[in-house]
Amino acid sequence: MLGLWKRHQRRMAPWLFLAPGAAMFAVYVIGPIFRSMWISLYDWDGLGAMRWIGLANYAELIDDEAFYVSLRNNVLWLVLYLTALPAGLFVALFLNQSVAGIRLYKSLFFFPFVISQVVVGLMFSWFYAPGFGLFYGLIEALTGKGVAILAEEDWVTYGIIAAGLWPQIAYVMILYLTGLNNVAPDQVEAARLDGARGWKMLWFVILPQLRPATFIAVVVTVIGALRSFDLVSVMTQGGPWGSSRVLSFYMYEQALSEYGYRMGYGAAIAVVLFAIMMVFISGFIWKMWRDEAAR
Amino acid sequence: MTHRTTSAFALAAALLVSAAAEAQQRVLRYNADYDPIPLAAMQALIADFEAANPDIRVELNNFDHEGYKTAIRNFLSADPPDLANWYAGNRMAPFVAAGQFLDVSDVWAGNGLSESLASAKASMTIDGKQWGVPYTYYQWGIYFNRDAYRAAGVELPGEGGVNWAQFVENCAKFAAAGIDCLTTGTKALWPGAGIFDYMSLRTNGYEWHMDLTAGKIAWTDESVRRVFAEWAKVQPYISANHAALDWQDAAALLVQGKAAHYVMGNFAVGVFKEGGMTNDNLGFMAFPEITPGIPRAEDAPTDTVHIPAGAKNVEDAKLFLAFVASADAQTKWNAAVGQLPTNRDSSVPGDDPFLVAGFELLSSAHALAQFFDRDAPAEMAKAGMEGFQEFMVRPERLDAILDRLERVRQRVY
Numbered sequence: 001m002l003g004l005w006k007r008h009q010r011r012m013a014p015w016l017f018l019a020p021g022a023a024m025f026a027v028y029v030i031g032p033i034f035r036s037m038w039i040s041l042y043d044w045d046g047l048g049a050m051r052w053i054g055l056a057n058y059a060e061l062i063d064d065e066a067f068y069v070s071l072r073n074n075v076l077w078l079v080l081y082l083t084a085l086p087a088g089l090f091v092a093l094f095l096n097q098s099v100a101g102i103r104l105y106k107s108l109f110f111f112p113f114v115i116s117q118v119v120v121g122l123m124f125s126w127f128y129a130p131g132f133g134l135f136y137g138l139i140e141a142l143t144g145k146g147v148a149i150l151a152e153e154d155w156v157t158y159g160i161i162a163a164g165l166w167p168q169i170a171y172v173m174i175l176y177l178t179g180l181n182n183v184a185p186d187q188v189e190a191a192r193l194d195g196a197r198g199w200k201m202l203w204f205v206i207l208p209q210l211r212p213a214t215f216i217a218v219v220v221t222v223i224g225a226l227r228s229f230d231l232v233s234v235m236t237q238g239g240p241w242g243s244s245r246v247l248s249f250y251m252y253e254q255a256l257s258e259y260g261y262r263m264g265y266g267a268a269i270a271v272v273l274f275a276i277m278m279v280f281i282s283g284f285i286w287k288m289w290r291d292e293a294a295r
Numbered sequence: 296m297t298h299r300t301t302s303a304f305a306l307a308a309a310l311l312v313s314a315a316a317e318a319q320q321r322v323l324r325y326n327a328d329y330d331p332i333p334l335a336a337m338q339a340l341i342a343d344f345e346a347a348n349p350d351i352r353v354e355l356n357n358f359d360h361e362g363y364k365t366a367i368r369n370f371l372s373a374d375p376p377d378l379a380n381w382y383a384g385n386r387m388a389p390f391v392a393a394g395q396f397l398d399v400s401d402v403w404a405g406n407g408l409s410e411s412l413a414s415a416k417a418s419m420t421i422d423g424k425q426w427g428v429p430y431t432y433y434q435w436g437i438y439f440n441r442d443a444y445r446a447a448g449v450e451l452p453g454e455g456g457v458n459w460a461q462f463v464e465n466c467a468k469f470a471a472a473g474i475d476c477l478t479t480g481t482k483a484l485w486p487g488a489g490i491f492d493y494m495s496l497r498t499n500g501y502e503w504h505m506d507l508t509a510g511k512i513a514w515t516d517e518s519v520r521r522v523f524a525e526w527a528k529v530q531p532y533i534s535a536n537h538a539a540l541d542w543q544d545a546a547a548l549l550v551q552g553k554a555a556h557y558v559m560g561n562f563a564v565g566v567f568k569e570g571g572m573t574n575d576n577l578g579f580m581a582f583p584e585i586t587p588g589i590p591r592a593e594d595a596p597t598d599t600v601h602i603p604a605g606a607k608n609v610e611d612a613k614l615f616l617a618f619v620a621s622a623d624a625q626t627k628w629n630a631a632v633g634q635l636p637t638n639r640d641s642s643v644p645g646d647d648p649f650l651v652a653g654f655e656l657l658s659s660a661h662a663l664a665q666f667f668d669r670d671a672p673a674e675m676a677k678a679g680m681e682g683f684q685e686f687m688v689r690p691e692r693l694d695a696i697l698d699r700l701e702r703v704r705q706r707v708y
Binding site: 045046048060065128129130148149151236237240241242253256257258259260262 | 361364365368371372389390392393394395481482483484535536537538539540544668673674676677681682684685688699706
């Protein structure tokens with residue numbers, strides 16, 4: 001035993017260190033993924049006996065209006081959430097200067113990311129609230145008729161995404177700020193001598209050096225958009241009449257909420273969401289792997 | 296290896312300690328979901344129970360009201376207590392069907408509850424057996440602001456309320472005065488179901504309503520359209536933006552006189568009074584009759600206590616159920632909370648006009664419905680309430696809404 005350890009110490013040590021994390025990951029992530037896939041093939045209320053129905057849950061999804069509403073909203077989230085990248089970059093460039101008290105300004109801009117999503121949702125709900133909401137009052141003053149964003153099926157998702165963008169921009173900003181710290185001053189100097197300024201400087205000199213930061217920012221933003229749940233739950237609970245649902249919330253509604261007793265159907269929604277996420281995640285992993293291999 | 300020994304040791308120690316405690320007192324574990332006022336009332340009830348049964352100790356484990364609704368599914372199978380709160384009607388059906396609640400028909404038979412709790416027996420019965428004990432209910436109806444009537448120059452409703460035609464006519468007058476005739480806050484969906492229940496009960500009657508929630512009537516049927524046709528008469532006078540309001544926000548509209556009527560349960564009286572209303576300007580009336588001659592039925596959601604199938608101390612749990620069902624215990628609990636006892640031998644404090652009116656309303660009713668989300672199965676309830684909300688904002692979509700509900704009905708039942 002001891003001899004074996006002595007001989008293979010170098011090979012075994014990394015695995016030993018990985019073991020606790022890997023075991024946790026297997027039990028709490030990998031296991032549930034496969035179990036969800038399994039449950040999605042059953043009709044089950046979470047209490048009684050499970051009944052095998054094969055792919056019937058998925059067949060039902062295809063005809064389910066609410067599923068398409070959720071899917072459409074997820075796409076909206078994904079597209080609009082990506083505007084956090086240019087916005088975060090802009091704020092980061094703006095704050096990347098040395099004037100008195102800049103640390104304070106930076107931390108103030110970072111503040112929305114520090115507070116909980118639930119609080120952000122509550123603040124924006126009040127912001128939009130008919131009657132006393134600031135935004136409602138502003139629209140009323142401008143057009144004569146207030147708009148209760150969270151009660152309008154055409155606006156509600158945009159209203160929630162705007163609330164989500166606020167902390168997300170702060171997050172992207174901090175990623176770019178740290179990236180900007182690592183921009184090589186000599187290259188900037190050299191570019192300046194060659195006459196590069198403004199957009200050209202940004203596009204050809206700064207941005208290429210920010211690529212690692214951009215990559216991480218894209219990853220966290222895409223995943224953040226796909227797993228959006230808390231804001232929807234806090235601000236509208238999917239309403240009005242389900243028009244602000246996203247897939248993760250729809251899954252919760254079907255399987256776990258007050259009126260949800262359909263574990264199998266909820267699991268099927270989760271599997272679809274997982275498949276969508278896998279497209280992005282495998283893309284990211286493939287890119288990381290390629291970058292590592294190229295080095 | 297060491298892990299297993301320590302945990303085994305801890306387990307043995309725990310068993311020893313609890314065994315020692317049990318030698319003196321038997322424990323009843325009770326999971327509940329009370330807000331502060333009912334919690335205090337239940338603690339008082341438990342104190343009375345323990346005084347009457349000194350060898351039993353009740354361990355009340357109180358959950359957050361909303362969180363409880365999902366927690367119950369876990370603890371019923373993972374860590375069943377001896378007693379658990381829940382609701383009557385179809386809301387308990389999933390647990391009964393899954394064998395998670397114990398049949399307590401013997402408690403009913405042994406304590407004469409079929410007589411004293413007669414009004415609630417039907418809603419506690421599935422497959423001819425009783426699955427729990429009701430201890431409180433409350434009336435629904437229309438709460439109104441008398442000051443709003445004065446501001447709009449509308450004559451106040453008399454003793455018997457108003458009739459439907461008059462109500463709709465009044466709504467136009469309120470609208471002219473810039474007051475919402477009817478307010479609601481459907482962000483959490485269920486307040487809209489209260490309006491639907493009354494539209495349905497008053498248009499087609501209790502038996503029809505029960506058939507509808509039991510899935511025996513198609514949502515696309517002409518009789519359903521009659522309900523929505525009546526509803527459409529007041530739809531323009533319902534507060535705009537109600538989909539973004541919580542029920543308490545809408546209560547504020549009534550308190551401020553920006554709205555005249557609110558279809559609500561009696562628990563809202565506390566909120567109206569906190570907002571500054573008094574018995575002088577807050578009024579209550581039964582929902583007006585729509586189809587003449589239909590026997591008057593009311594919504595009266597009933598709260599209940601059950602014994603989980605996995606309970607360890609069933610015998611004492613049954614004692615507790617019998618105690619909760621007793622007239623004295625219900626009189627005390629409901630007086631403290633401001634709700635109505637389900638035991639017909641209980642009494643109601645005479646100085647609360649809303650309780651007196653509610654008691655009168657329910658005891659003279661033809662029949663009592665639980666509430667849409669307790670009478671209909673969960674999935675139907677959810678889809679229905681979304682449909683009601685949508686109808687109140689976009690009445691022109693009625694056909695699409697009813698088609699959708701009909702599809703849900705065909706899948707659920």
